[in-house]
Amino acid sequence: MSERVQARQVAAGWAPRFWKRLDNTPWLFILPVTLYLLALSIYPLISSFVISLHEYHIDSRTFAWVGWGNYAAIFHDREFYTALRNTVIFSIATVTLELGLGMALALFATRRLPGRSLLRTALIIPMMTTPMVVGLMWRFLFNTDFGIVDYLLRSLFGLPPINWLGSAPYSLISLIIVDIWQWTPFAFLILYAGLQTIPDDLLEAARVDGARGAQVLRHVIVPLLQPVFTVVILFRGMDSFRAFDTVYTLTFGGPGRESATLSFIAYLEGFAYSHLGLASAMSYIMVALIFAGVTAYRLTVMRWAEK
Amino acid sequence: MGGEVRLSRLADRAVTWTVLAVILIAVATPFAFMVITSLKTNLDTLEVPPNLRIFTWETIRHNYTEVLRARSFLTYTKNSIVIVFGSTLIAMLLGTPAAYGFSRFSFRGRHDLAFWILSNRFMPVIAIVIPISRIVAALGALDTYQGLMIPYVALEIPLVVWVMRAFFDDISPEIDEAAMADGCGRWAALWRVILPLAGPGLATTAIFSAIFTWNEFLMGLFIVTTAASQTVPVGAAGLLTMERSIEWNVTATVGVVTIVPVLAFSLLIQRHIVRGLTAGAVK
Numbered sequence: 001m002s003e004r005v006q007a008r009q010v011a012a013g014w015a016p017r018f019w020k021r022l023d024n025t026p027w028l029f030i031l032p033v034t035l036y037l038l039a040l041s042i043y044p045l046i047s048s049f050v051i052s053l054h055e056y057h058i059d060s061r062t063f064a065w066v067g068w069g070n071y072a073a074i075f076h077d078r079e080f081y082t083a084l085r086n087t088v089i090f091s092i093a094t095v096t097l098e099l100g101l102g103m104a105l106a107l108f109a110t111r112r113l114p115g116r117s118l119l120r121t122a123l124i125i126p127m128m129t130t131p132m133v134v135g136l137m138w139r140f141l142f143n144t145d146f147g148i149v150d151y152l153l154r155s156l157f158g159l160p161p162i163n164w165l166g167s168a169p170y171s172l173i174s175l176i177i178v179d180i181w182q183w184t185p186f187a188f189l190i191l192y193a194g195l196q197t198i199p200d201d202l203l204e205a206a207r208v209d210g211a212r213g214a215q216v217l218r219h220v221i222v223p224l225l226q227p228v229f230t231v232v233i234l235f236r237g238m239d240s241f242r243a244f245d246t247v248y249t250l251t252f253g254g255p256g257r258e259s260a261t262l263s264f265i266a267y268l269e270g271f272a273y274s275h276l277g278l279a280s281a282m283s284y285i286m287v288a289l290i291f292a293g294v295t296a297y298r299l300t301v302m303r304w305a306e307k
Numbered sequence: 308m309g310g311e312v313r314l315s316r317l318a319d320r321a322v323t324w325t326v327l328a329v330i331l332i333a334v335a336t337p338f339a340f341m342v343i344t345s346l347k348t349n350l351d352t353l354e355v356p357p358n359l360r361i362f363t364w365e366t367i368r369h370n371y372t373e374v375l376r377a378r379s380f381l382t383y384t385k386n387s388i389v390i391v392f393g394s395t396l397i398a399m400l401l402g403t404p405a406a407y408g409f410s411r412f413s414f415r416g417r418h419d420l421a422f423w424i425l426s427n428r429f430m431p432v433i434a435i436v437i438p439i440s441r442i443v444a445a446l447g448a449l450d451t452y453q454g455l456m457i458p459y460v461a462l463e464i465p466l467v468v469w470v471m472r473a474f475f476d477d478i479s480p481e482i483d484e485a486a487m488a489d490g491c492g493r494w495a496a497l498w499r500v501i502l503p504l505a506g507p508g509l510a511t512t513a514i515f516s517a518i519f520t521w522n523e524f525l526m527g528l529f530i531v532t533t534a535a536s537q538t539v540p541v542g543a544a545g546l547l548t549m550e551r552s553i554e555w556n557v558t559a560t561v562g563v564v565t566i567v568p569v570l571a572f573s574l575l576i577q578r579h580i581v582r583g584l585t586a587g588a589v590k
Contacts, residue, residue, distance in 0.1 A: 023492040026417075029408030033424065033464050040461035044438035053435060056480045108326055115327060122334045124580055128573035130522040132540050133562045137337040140344065140555055146353045148340065176518050181333065189581045235584075242431035243539075245524045249547065263525075266433045273530065276437050283434035294426050 045287065046115070052280035059274055070281035079257050080282070083265045086172055090261060091240040094179045099232055101180065102187025106195055107137045107217075109188070123185035135249025138178045139165065142250075168258035171251045177257055178246055183239075194228035195221070234297050240289060262286050331531050337430040344559035345370055352555040368554075374560045382535065384564070386522060390538060394459035395517045399509070401460070402467030407497050409468065410475035411483065421468075428465040436529045443530055450536040458526055463516040470515060470583050474508025477500070511579040516573050521569055539565050 022028060052071070055064045065304030074080045109116060125136070140166040141147050153159045164170045198221065206220045222229075247253060252270070253260030260268075262282065270286040322398040344352050346362040348369075375381045409421050422552070438447075448454035478501060484568045502509065527541040543561045546553065576583070 020492070023494055026408040026412035026414050027411075029404040030420065033405040033468060034420070036401060037424065037427055037458055037461060037464060040439065040442070040458060041430065041435060044435035044442070045430075046432055047438035047441075067585050108323075111323060113323065113327070118335070119330065120325065121574065121577060122331055124573055124577050125338075125570060127580075127584075128335060128518055128569050130524075130540055130569060132524045132543060133565050134337075136543070136562050137341045139553075140559070141337060141340060141354075148336075187585060189584070193581050232539070238429040242429075242433070244433065248524070248544065252547070263431060263433045267525070267528075270433075270437060274518075279433075280437055283431060286431050287434045290429055290431065294429060298422060 004006070013135045031118050034070070047293045049284055051277055052284045054275040054277045056280075057274055058276060066277065070278050071285075072230075073278065074281055074285070079265060082257050083260045083262050086259060087241060087243070087261045089245060090172065090176060090179070091237055093176045094183065094240045095233055095236045097176070097180050098184045098187045098236055099229065101184045102191050102232065105188045106191040109192055110195055120189070123188055126182045127185050129182070131245035134178060134182050135246040138174070138181075138246075139250050142174050165251050166255050168255060171254060171259035175243070175246060175250060178242070179240065179248060183236060183244075186236065190228060190232055191225065194225050226266075230297070234293075237293065238290065241293075242286065308455075341562050343561050344555055347556050349554050349556045352559075357566050369563075370556050370560045373557055374564060378542070378557070378561070379534070379565055380539065380542060380561060383537050383539045384528075386452070386536060387538045389518045390455045390459065391517050393452060394456040394463060394520055395523045397456065397460045398463035398516055399468060399469045399513055402464050403471050404494075404497065405464075406468045406471030407475055407501065410472050411480060424465050424468050424518055426465075427461075428469075432462075432525045436526055439526070450533050452536075454536075455527060455530055455538065458530065459520050459523065462523065462526070463520060464559070466516045466519060467512055467536075470512045471505070471508060473582060474505050474512070477508075478504055507579070511576045511583055514576045515583045518569050518572055 009290045015248050017204065053065065053067060053069075055062055055069070108283065109119060113119065128167050144150050144161055144166070145149070147164070148159055150164065154161060162170055164174050202224075203216060203220060206216050211219065242263050243261050244267065247261050247264045248267075252260045253264050266279045266282040266286070269275045269282060331386040346367050348366050405424075409417065436458075443449055443454045443457060446453075446457070448457065481503070482500060483493075483496045487493070491499065522540065523538075524540040524544070527538045528544065531537050531541050534545075543558075543565055546558050546561060573580070
């Protein structure tokens with residue numbers, strides 16, 4: 001090595017060390033996504049809150065401070081309570097039924113099955129299908145005049161015709177059925193993966209100790225799957241709570257607002273009636289509720305899982 | 308005695324097959340109806356029970372050219388492909404190093420920062436869409452490809468970070484250390500040694516977030532203002548206008564066109580789908 005190169009390296013001694021240290025810090029790896037999310041998730045969230053305190057119309061270019069006025073209006077609005085009720089019923093019904101059906105399917109799949117991989121492939125498909133198209137498909141099936149669902153109910157069970165999408169409470173029930181069709185596979189796949197982590201000797205030991213099928217389920221399997229249940233509840237609960245796409249294409253919130261969810265009425269206020277302040281206030285109430293849910297999850301499960 | 312055992316095994320097998328059949332029928336029926344409806348004339352779709360009259364090539368061609376050309380779904384598909392490809396590429400470029408950082412470094416606040424990133428996955432789109440459309444408008448990007456790519460990258464980042472992190476966690480850190488002992492820096496170790504090993508993970512993650520973005524509807528509904536820049540789901544929603552009654556054959560054809568790419572790609576990554584759906588939540 002020539003003397004000049006050596007001299008330059010000594011003079012610049014701090015620089016390689018600086019680069020080396022920079023190369024080996026986590027921050028350079030993580031900074032870009034953090035900045036991106038601050039700009040396009042946190043900033044919009046704050047901005048949304050500011051908008052929610054204003055009367056804001058795009059068409060008339062109004063932007064006037066109203067304080068908590070929008071929130072007060074919402075809490076006096078019957079449609080809001082209908083949507084809140086629908087969202088809560090929808091979330092609880094879908095999560096419970098998907099968890100139950102998913103668990104039953106997962107236990108079923110632990111038998112020696114002939115077409116297990118076929119079952120997995122079949123169950124992946126609904127989850128990945130564009131949700132708004134799922135709504136369209138079922139809108140055709142649920143049609144009272146030419147839909148296959150009502151046709152089968154009438155001809156097989158002699159039931160009177162039901163206006164599935166155009167009458168309460170059937171429109172909300174239709175939404176729940178469609179969500180179960182699309183997302184039970186999610187519960188199934190995760191619970192099934194969870195079941196496979198339970199060592200066989202443990203189940204064997206329980207049986208040797210005299211536990212029967214239901215007892216093994218209750219005292220061994222369910223406690224061990226607790227974290228997996230929580231994952232299903234969290235992911236499905238959050239998605240159900242903000243349900244929009246299938247509501248839009250299946251019932252459009254109808255009849256009236258009988259099957260509208262919170263996301264859907266916020267969309268209507270903001271998009272169809274261009275009351276952007278009111279829409280922001282509504283969505284902010286959703287954010288507050290979701291934040292409460294995520295925090296509860298964070299405080300209980302995540303902490304426990306990190307140990 | 309022996310007969311009883313054989314009988315109960317037979318009953319067992321009958322139950323298994325029945326359950327399997329019910330599941331397959333329940334999954335397949337809606338798709339079957341959609342495909343069949345897309346092959347009919349509008350008048351024929353209104354018959355119940357559905358007739359299985361032989362489909363004419365004429366009708367099929369009519370429906371699909373109607374959708375792809377007259378209803379501009381070829382344009383929407385092109386828009387969707389460009390937007391999905393662009394936003395997935397950017398989200399992968401930003402998210403993969405972050406996933407690596409969370410997987411390999413231990414630092415204060417790591418869990419909180421990672422969880423904050425994940426929690427963006429639970430953000431109701433409706434709560435951020437109004438300010439985002441203002442940001443997009445301020446950037447002069449309304450009705451451009453970038454206009455949708457900017458918010459879609461933000462929606463994809465949590466997915467990419469968490470799924471890739473799970474894949475990185477599967478690769479032993481000793482491999483990085485060996486590379487670094489050989490004189491590689493961190494970034495070089497990631498680029499030259501770890502990424503090639505994480506190939507299947509990268510593909511799975513990219514396909515996952517691409518499907519997610521292809522399916523996205525609400526953000527597109529707000530941000531797109533002209534017909535020419537609509538994505539596939541936004542264009543499909545246009546069929547539900549209140550003035551006209553729905554033409555079911557056209558609607559079904561649109562449905563088929565929309566979901567064919569999604570299903571093709573899902574089948575490619577089916578082995579990794581559980582991992583992708585739950586990454587970060589199940590270890």
